[in-house]
Amino acid sequence: MTIKHQLVTQLTEVLEQLGISDSTPSVDYPTDPKHGDYATNVALIAAKKLGKNLPAGRQGPRAVAEEIANSAGWQMAYGKWLDKIEIAGPGFINFWIKDAYLLQYGETQDLASLQTALSGKKLMVEYAHPNTHKEMHIGHMRTLVIGEALSRLFDAVGAEVFRANYQGDIGMHVAKALFGIPVLLAEKSLQLADVSTWNNFDKAHFLGQAYALGSQEYEEHKEEIDQINKDLYAQKEPAYALYRTTRAWSLDYYDEFYKRFYTKFDRLFFESETADLGKKTVEEYLGDIFETQNGAIIFPGEKYGLHTRVFITTAGNPTYEGKDMGLGFIEHEAFPFDQCIHIVASEQTGYFQVVIKVLQLIDPKKFAGEYHLPMGMVQLKDRKMSSRTGDVLTVDWLLDQIKERVEQITSEGRISSDDKDKTIEQIVIGAVKYSVLKVSTTQDAAFDIETSVSLDGNSGPYLQYTYARTRSVLSKAENAKLKTQKLAEGFVLELEERELLRLLARFPEVVEEAAVRYAPNVLCTYLFAIAQAFNLFYQKCPILKAEEEVKDFRLALTDATGTILKNGLNLLGIQAPEKM
DSSP, X not given: OOHHHHHHHHHHHHHHHTTOOSOOOOEEOOSSGGGOSEEEOHHHHHHHHHGGGSOTTOOSHHHHHHHHHTOGGGHHHHHHTEEEEEEETTTEEEEEEOHHHHHHHHHHOOOTTOOOTTTTOEEEEEOOOOOTTSOOBHHHHHHHHHHHHHHHXXXXXXXXXXXXXXXXXXXXXXXXXXXXXXXXXXXXXXXXHHHTTSOHHHHHHHHHHHHHHHHHTTTTTHHHHHHHHHHHHTTOTTHHHHHHHHHHHHHHHHHHHHHHTTOOOSXXXXXXXXXXXXXXHHHHTBTTTBEEETTEEEEOGGGGTSOOEEEEOTTSOBOHHHHHHHHHHHHHHHSOOSEEEEEEEGGGHHHHHHHHHHHHHXXXXXXXXXXXXXXXXXXXXXXXXXXXXXXXXXXXXXXXXXXXXXXXXXXXXXXOOSSHHHHHHHHHHHHHHHHHHTSOTTSOEEEOHHHHTOSSSSSHHHHHHHHHHHHHHHHHOSSOOOOHHHHHHHOOOOHHHHHHHHHHTTHHHHHHHHHHTTOXXXXXXXXXXXXXXXXXXXXXXXXXXXXXXXHHHHHHHHHHHHHHHHHHHHHTTOOOOSOO
């Protein structure tokens, strides 16, 4: 049980003694450490509920706060983990925790014992979703990064996690690419066999160019491209042979990205495998949930306050919505989830409202856990993109840009490592991921390359550099003995030491909050605060030159900081180099 949980539990018991049993106390962190380690406004809420039930002369929130603070129920806490309680203002209650207990939590980081609303749940996390026959752009990268971080957070709080990826591998975008391929080959005086010898990046770039060309030529060659699309669904040659070859190129290309971003999916789902089942499902519920309109099959969303959408076209092909009907059943069969979290751009919110509503009308029990986590858009600062025109901000390009900056920093002597190439790669991926994760998932993000690699600000490399600093300090200490408990009982801590200590103790609580709120940015904010507090402590409090007992404590504090930074970064999907 975390410190916050212990406070909530004890406060709940005290409130029940006062006659309030329908309220869960809220416990927060005071911004100013002078106001304690934890604080609650529960007395202000309780006073309204108690009203005239309070003794005469004991009216108001402050009186209730005093009743709560003076309860005999705190005696056991005082003997174990609670240092003092104070009343502030109109009735806020502030709590100070014993230093030794804070240190205990900072060292153990007990995540295994966390009991949350997600513990024991079966969660399918569906993310990434890049279409074949295109290059990965930074929008898909954001879903990849967020999905992996959430999967790790869910796993940390005891959920059973299934990583899923649903990719568009058939449809009009593929037909446009297949149309453009022979045109590009002719322009470049190449054969398909020539392109097959290229690396995955160059193949994907070629397919992206072909798609852009097909999009630009669609109106002029609509009949031809539409026929290619029909041939794909009918698996008709020669279009289907070209499709199989180029689809494999795309999947190899994406697989490299997944490995580079430390992601391994439990299952890849594809539109091509959902189309038939989706069409069959829609037709099965025609007249019940769906109806016909101008030769197409639609869902009359207006009846439910939603959009009306086409599920099967007049040509008899399932739309994205129709394919999602098949996907729902295929995903649930692969992993009977309690909740399936679709991490997709917020611009698709209306779409998912319809799809989820229809699935729940078909089978309310099976699809009760369908959930769309809307994700804000991501753009490079001062620039927009469009895959249709070929002006795409690809992840390959972005990684190369960041790598150039990191190599420049390395050449300036600010980063050093025994394995420079490996360290640079870890910093590059850390810079990209942290820049995405530090922003709330629902907010738009403007990616700033210079800020992302800063060693002095709120960036992945700054956190990695701070971790490496803790390892450097420890490597210079000879035979360090971590006599933490004895010291904490009899030693008055410096302000910088205690501020770092109180932050370290919150690690399990922050992980829980980040997981339950689906908010990796909460963990980012916390880790940045830890790094800032440690670097201030490092400047103000000599470690290796301190007296023996003080040195032991400060080494323990340094070790705990490094461990939490490393473990916290790992939960975000970021590796921590030992040297920088």
